[in-house]
Amino acid sequence: MSALALLAPLNFVDSLLLKFFSEQTVNYIIWPFIQVGAVVTITALWVAYATYLERKISAFMQARLGPMRVGPWGLLQPIADGLKLLVKEDFIPENADRWIFFIAPYIAVVAAFIVLAVVPFGPDWAVITDVNIGILFVLAVSSVGVLALILAGWSSNSKYALLGALRSSAQMVSYEVAMGLAIIGALMFARTLSLSGIVAAQQSNSIWFLLYQPIGFVIFLISGIAENNRAPFDLPEAESELVAGFHTEYSGFRWSLFFMAEYTAMVVVTAVATTLYLGGWYFPFVYRLTEAKGYHNAYVVVSLIVFLAKAGLLLYLYFWLRWTLPRFRYDQLMDLGWKWLLPAALINIVVSAIAIVTLQALDGSGLITIKSMASGLNLTAAGKGIAIAFGVLNLFLTAGILSLINWRSRDFNLKQQRRQIRLVDLPKGKPAVAPAVSEP
Amino acid sequence: MILSGWETVFFWFFSIAAILAGLLTVMARNAVHSALFLISSLVSVGALFILLGAEFIAGVQILVYVGGVMVLFLFVIMLVNVGAEEEGRAPIFNRPAQVAAALIFSLLLVVALLAAINKGYVGLRDRDAAALKQTETTRSEQESKMQTGATGVSRITTQTESVGMSLFTNASLPFEIASLLLLVAIVGSVMLARTLKQEAAADDVDSEVLGQAPPAETGTDNI
Numbered sequence: 001m002s003a004l005a006l007l008a009p010l011n012f013v014d015s016l017l018l019k020f021f022s023e024q025t026v027n028y029i030i031w032p033f034i035q036v037g038a039v040v041t042i043t044a045l046w047v048a049y050a051t052y053l054e055r056k057i058s059a060f061m062q063a064r065l066g067p068m069r070v071g072p073w074g075l076l077q078p079i080a081d082g083l084k085l086l087v088k089e090d091f092i093p094e095n096a097d098r099w100i101f102f103i104a105p106y107i108a109v110v111a112a113f114i115v116l117a118v119v120p121f122g123p124d125w126a127v128i129t130d131v132n133i134g135i136l137f138v139l140a141v142s143s144v145g146v147l148a149l150i151l152a153g154w155s156s157n158s159k160y161a162l163l164g165a166l167r168s169s170a171q172m173v174s175y176e177v178a179m180g181l182a183i184i185g186a187l188m189f190a191r192t193l194s195l196s197g198i199v200a201a202q203q204s205n206s207i208w209f210l211l212y213q214p215i216g217f218v219i220f221l222i223s224g225i226a227e228n229n230r231a232p233f234d235l236p237e238a239e240s241e242l243v244a245g246f247h248t249e250y251s252g253f254r255w256s257l258f259f260m261a262e263y264t265a266m267v268v269v270t271a272v273a274t275t276l277y278l279g280g281w282y283f284p285f286v287y288r289l290t291e292a293k294g295y296h297n298a299y300v301v302v303s304l305i306v307f308l309a310k311a312g313l314l315l316y317l318y319f320w321l322r323w324t325l326p327r328f329r330y331d332q333l334m335d336l337g338w339k340w341l342l343p344a345a346l347i348n349i350v351v352s353a354i355a356i357v358t359l360q361a362l363d364g365s366g367l368i369t370i371k372s373m374a375s376g377l378n379l380t381a382a383g384k385g386i387a388i389a390f391g392v393l394n395l396f397l398t399a400g401i402l403s404l405i406n407w408r409s410r411d412f413n414l415k416q417q418r419r420q421i422r423l424v425d426l427p428k429g430k431p432a433v434a435p436a437v438s439e440p
Numbered sequence: 441m442i443l444s445g446w447e448t449v450f451f452w453f454f455s456i457a458a459i460l461a462g463l464l465t466v467m468a469r470n471a472v473h474s475a476l477f478l479i480s481s482l483v484s485v486g487a488l489f490i491l492l493g494a495e496f497i498a499g500v501q502i503l504v505y506v507g508g509v510m511v512l513f514l515f516v517i518m519l520v521n522v523g524a525e526e527e528g529r530a531p532i533f534n535r536p537a538q539v540a541a542a543l544i545f546s547l548l549l550v551v552a553l554l555a556a557i558n559k560g561y562v563g564l565r566d567r568d569a570a571a572l573k574q575t576e577t578t579r580s581e582q583e584s585k586m587q588t589g590a591t592g593v594s595r596i597t598t599q600t601e602s603v604g605m606s607l608f609t610n611a612s613l614p615f616e617i618a619s620l621l622l623l624v625a626i627v628g629s630v631m632l633a634r635t636l637k638q639e640a641a642a643d644d645v646d647s648e649v650l651g652q653a654p655p656a657e658t659g660t661d662n663i
Binding site for chain 2: 162169
């Protein structure tokens with residue numbers, strides 16, 4: 001196989017390194033550095049070409065050509081843009097809080113990049129590290145990213161930036177809740193927080209958790225897009241209202257760092273969505289065609305390509321949505337987060353728990369549904385059928401309950417309710433508070 | 441806790457960072473700077489949790505305190521106007537006598553603590569002299585017993601599983617009670633924060649108070 005021939009140098013490099021360093025140094029320091037370097041380089045390249053893709057896709061959707069002048073089909077446009085940003089003046093507003101203004105973009109970039117360390121891009125050497133708290137680590141570090149937005153907006157000493165920062169903090173805190181609750185259903189089937197463990201659970205089941213957890217996938221994707229502040233949830237940087245939101249006062253290199261953080265965060269959300277719901281690097285028949293025949297490196301490379309293809313499909317969704325949907329109004333955003341996504345995530349948890357309890361109950365009585373509990377919940381064909389049935393049932397159940405909850409929620413009138421239920425029992429006819437009210 | 445190898449370096453680095461950041465939290469003039477130093481202190485404590493092998497607690501520490509609580513803190517601070525303290529007009533230190541008294545007492549506390557720690561350290565050193573030598577070997581033995589991660593090199597702890605087991609079995613009732621307590625605290629703080637005036641103002645026109653006829657029972661108010 002050509003892929004195998006291509007990867008022969010990998011083993012060669014390993015043996016060469018082992019000649020000069022101890023095995024520990026090679027395993028714990030040198031290889032991780034090579035992996036980190038590769039991931040950072042590829043992500044930085046992706047960020048550069050994502051801007052190109054965004055312009056090309058928007059042009060395609062609006063029947064234009066997009067960038068065409070720099071290089072063939074405008075392929076060198078990102079490089080020209082990057083050079084332009086690097087030589088631009090790095091401007092700091094007069095009354096800005098200099099230190100915070102200085103470090104905010106770095107917090108954004110670091111928070112976005114660190115998460116990539118635990119994402120399993122493929123089996124074996126395509127993972128930088130595998131930690132026990134994988135998914136918790138992803139949520140924790142990406143929640144630190146909110147700080148960067150808030151600090152940037154506050155330190156700029158500008159109205160637009162501050163408004164953008166306030167919006168972003170409210171938005172990201174609300175959608176983080178729905179996001180955290182949405183993944184619990186998938187974790188129940190995987191029985192581990194480790195991202196590699198979640199992929200292994202799907203591989204040993206030969207299924208994608210998307211089938212068990214359709215609602216969870218949808219909630220995760222929507223709140224992921226909201227977390228990234230991408231259209232239609234781009235209120236923190238709404239161009240038509242806030243100039244550029246939290247990064248209005250930034251320019252040059254520091255501005256490009258925010259851009260980099262945004263596109264890297266997109267990669268993170270799609271990679272985690274792929275890992276949790278689309279089977280990560282697992283694809284049917286790949287193992288049997290490569291690893292089982294002894295082509296180990298080919299197995300890793302094919303799995304890596306599978307992972308990138310799945311993540312790429314989800315990334316296209318981002319561009320697609322951005323150029324299709326108009327921006328939400330602020331109250332609509334909060335409604336969607338608290339009245340639709342949060343209840344849906346809670347229903348998903350309850351239904352997933354009921355599904356697993358049912359599977360365990362049925363396992364004892366005649367029908368065999370569970371193979372083993374060692375690596376994830378390993379189900380038999382009958383068990384899978386039941387789990388998928390619960391997933392499909394959940395779609396209708398969630399739709400029903402949500403429409404029940406939000407039935408005429410637009411007609412809800414707080415003032416009228418407050419008149420009927422009196423919180424403070426005021427004595428009748430005594431104008432105790434009346435003067436204070438009538439003054440304004 | 442017996443430290444060995446690089447653990448010692450990380451432990452001292454993060455514990456000193458946590459203490460320094462905590463000090464700066466109190467001493468910073470600007471409320472946002474205080475919040476930032478508090479965040480760095482919390483992150484350092486999270487790193488100390490990782491050194492203890494409590495990865496789950498470390499993750500939750502960052503997720504809840506840094507990503508949740510501190511974001512809300514900053515949210516509130518940003519809505520407050522710039523005070524006199526921030527602009528450097530008002531003194532942040534109290535009168536000399538108070539400062540001196542505080543310093544003397546904290547010095548006494550430090551001396552007492554140092555004496556106590558020193559005595560404890562000497563006792564522990566004698567007891568752990570043998571154990572200290574074996575730490576590294578026992579540590580690596582323990583680690584080699586752990587499951588290997590996906591990379592085949594790193595080891596994975598099972599700490600999350602044990603936390604989950606105890607949360608859902610022995611500690612489930614206290615956990616639920618704590619969540620109820622938090623809910624009550626939220627409702628209570630909203631009630632306390634709203635004054636009578638605001639309540640009346642939110643009711644728009646208060647017909648009862650003004651001594652007029654109450655609004656129609658049908659609830660067809662024009663709003």
